[in-house]
Amino acid sequence: MCPHTNGDSAPTDPSQMVPVDISNGTSHQASTQTNGHAATNGSAKQRTNPYAPRASDFLSNISNFSIIESTLREGEQFANAFFDTKTKIAIAKALDAFGVEYIELTSPAASEQSRKDCEAICKLGLKAKILTHIRCHMDDARIAVETGVDGVDVVIGTSSFLREFSHGKDMAYITKTAIEVIEYVKSKGIEVRFSSEDSFRSDLVDLLSIYQTVDKIGVNRVGIADTVGCANPRQVYDLVRTLRGVVKCDIEIHLHNDTGMAIANAYTALEAGATHIDTSVLGIGERVGITPLGGLVACLYAANPEYVKSKYNLPMLREIENLVAEAVEVNIPFMNPITGYCAFTHKAGIHAKAILNNPSTYEILKPEDFGLTRYVSIGHRLTGWNAVKSRVEQLGLKLTDDEIKDVTAKIKELADVRTQSMDDVDTLLRVYHSGIQSGELAIGQKEALDRLLRKHREGQDATTSRDNSISRPASPTQA
Ligand SMILES: CC(=O)SCCNC(=O)CCNC(=O)[C@H](O)C(C)(C)COP(=O)(O)OP(=O)(O)OC[C@H]1O[C@@H](n2cnc3c(N)ncnc32)[C@H](O)[C@@H]1OP(=O)(O)O
Numbered sequence: 001m002c003p004h005t006n007g008d009s010a011p012t013d014p015s016q017m018v019p020v021d022i023s024n025g026t027s028h029q030a031s032t033q034t035n036g037h038a039a040t041n042g043s044a045k046q047r048t049n050p051y052a053p054r055a056s057d058f059l060s061n062i063s064n065f066s067i068i069e070s071t072l073r074e075g076e077q078f079a080n081a082f083f084d085t086k087t088k089i090a091i092a093k094a095l096d097a098f099g100v101e102y103i104e105l106t107s108p109a110a111s112e113q114s115r116k117d118c119e120a121i122c123k124l125g126l127k128a129k130i131l132t133h134i135r136c137h138m139d140d141a142r143i144a145v146e147t148g149v150d151g152v153d154v155v156i157g158t159s160s161f162l163r164e165f166s167h168g169k170d171m172a173y174i175t176k177t178a179i180e181v182i183e184y185v186k187s188k189g190i191e192v193r194f195s196s197e198d199s200f201r202s203d204l205v206d207l208l209s210i211y212q213t214v215d216k217i218g219v220n221r222v223g224i225a226d227t228v229g230c231a232n233p234r235q236v237y238d239l240v241r242t243l244r245g246v247v248k249c250d251i252e253i254h255l256h257n258d259t260g261m262a263i264a265n266a267y268t269a270l271e272a273g274a275t276h277i278d279t280s281v282l283g284i285g286e287r288v289g290i291t292p293l294g295g296l297v298a299c300l301y302a303a304n305p306e307y308v309k310s311k312y313n314l315p316m317l318r319e320i321e322n323l324v325a326e327a328v329e330v331n332i333p334f335m336n337p338i339t340g341y342c343a344f345t346h347k348a349g350i351h352a353k354a355i356l357n358n359p360s361t362y363e364i365l366k367p368e369d370f371g372l373t374r375y376v377s378i379g380h381r382l383t384g385w386n387a388v389k390s391r392v393e394q395l396g397l398k399l400t401d402d403e404i405k406d407v408t409a410k411i412k413e414l415a416d417v418r419t420q421s422m423d424d425v426d427t428l429l430r431v432y433h434s435g436i437q438s439g440e441l442a443i444g445q446k447e448a449l450d451r452l453l454r455k456h457r458e459g460q461d462a463t464t465s466r467d468n469s470i471s472r473p474a475s476p477t478q479a
């Protein structure tokens with residue numbers, strides 16, 4: 001496996017982790033769901049979460065949205081990205097199998113190979129609709145409609161920065177060209193979207209006026225773009241909501257992550273009435289990229305798990321992220337939602353105890369819904385006797401609670417020097433258990449325990465060196 005990618009969301013040394021068996025009646029399923037947040041069934045009284053998404057909000061599309069997956073367009077703008085045809089096809093097929101509604105491809109005007117790749121992906125017969133992304137220009141539009149795409153995403157900058165320093169056109173020219181391009185694409189019987197680049201630094205009157213114009217001529221969607229990642233959730237809510245009152249067509253949003261707001265802004269856009277969200281796998285794109293597919297899915301799953309599970313093949317997420325990470329030669333970030341390597345590993349004793357009783361205490365996402373495993377880490381000084389007890393039971397050892405507390409103290413003493421591997425902990429538990437069984441050990445007899453551990457280690461060293469002398473095979477190079 002590529003060193004950059006993830007095998008599971010567990011730390012690289014699984015020997016330090018206890019996989020938690022959720023089939024023992026302590027799973028999320030044993031709890032009840034309240035607005036996507038699980039509440040315990042036991043003595044704890046259930047209350048409605050006042051901060052949960054309000055189903056009564058008639059504008060909200062939290063449970064009614066489409067993803068426009070732009071790894072093969074915005075993602076190709078990531079500094080490290082080069083996708084050959086085979087890789088593009090593999091990514092497109094994986095995204096389709098995951099269930100995204102749209103796949104957006106680089107402009108066929110960018111290069112001859114980009115055009116051929118666009119045609120090749122259109123011919124795959126995927127369920128997802130294939131879009132390409134072009135400048136607001138008739139030359140690009142003519143090339144795009146010939147590729148076989150299901151729709152064309154048209155964009156042009158409307159902020160004074162871009163009008164002055166990018167294309168140099170005024171709003172009258174932009175509006176006239178937009179109408180020409182939209183009508184042309186529509187005449188070919190395919191979808192068309194019009195987007196203003198750098199929307200959050202554009203004049204609101206200019207924006208609403210051009211969106212209203214293109215809505216009237218029958219554009220399928222209008223797009224808002226936070227091209228420089230400057231927007232905050234409140235600004236996103238205000239702009240989307242205002243636009244919702246002005247156009248009848250769908251509303252797409254494209255959010256850059258320069259200030260870390262891309263997921264929160266996407267969520268807010270849906271609450272305000274946006275219908276389509278742009279994503280890329282791992283968020284790759286220009287600079288630090290855009291709303292990541294995995295992070296958005298995590299956020300929307302937390303709001304409505306059943307809806308998200310019904311739309312997308314969630315266990316595929318890890319595979320898709322690994323595919324793209326490998327293609328662009330980056331690591332999966334350790335703090336990535338869902339697939340970050342510690343995303344479902346619990347460490348502190350207080351957390352571990354509660355998780356073992358009911359995973360919903362410290363998890364908003366169920367690892368099993370993403371084909372992943374929950375782990376409890378116990379070989380460290382923050383561990384507690386409840387976590388150790390769970391391991392004792394997994395190993396089939398019989399110890400009283402007081403004995404488990406006693407051996408937990410030993411784990412902490414050892415872990416004050418260095419973190420103990422799972423093998424270290426298991427050995428200690430077994431030695432402790434056999435000492436208790438044989439009567440060589442009683443609670444609190446630290447020296448006796450140290451003696452037993454030393455004896456065990458010496459016995460092991462002897463076995464290992466005997467084994468080595470008998471069975472160590474000659475290495476291939478020596479043969
Ligand atoms: C915010 C975004 O991510 S938008 C999408 C970005 N995507 C891309 O840029 C796709 C890859 N780009 C390319 O391959 C090339 O830039 C091409 C083929 C599109 C254009 O290449 P060139 O003709 O060599 O122009 P260059 O890239 O230097 O400059 C962009 C040109 O497009 C014009 N332009 C920029 N944005 C737009 C727009 N939205 N609509 C119409 N024209 C535009 C500029 O004025 C400039 O025109 P000029 O040739 O008269 O100076």
Ligand SMILES: O=C(O)CCC(=O)C(=O)O
Nearest residue numbers: 155195197223225227254
């Ligand atoms: O077409 C769009 O809506 C967005 C274009 C883009 O990538 C951006 O503005 O950052």
Ligand SMILES: [Zn+2]
Nearest residue numbers: 074227254285
């Ligand atoms: Zn972008």
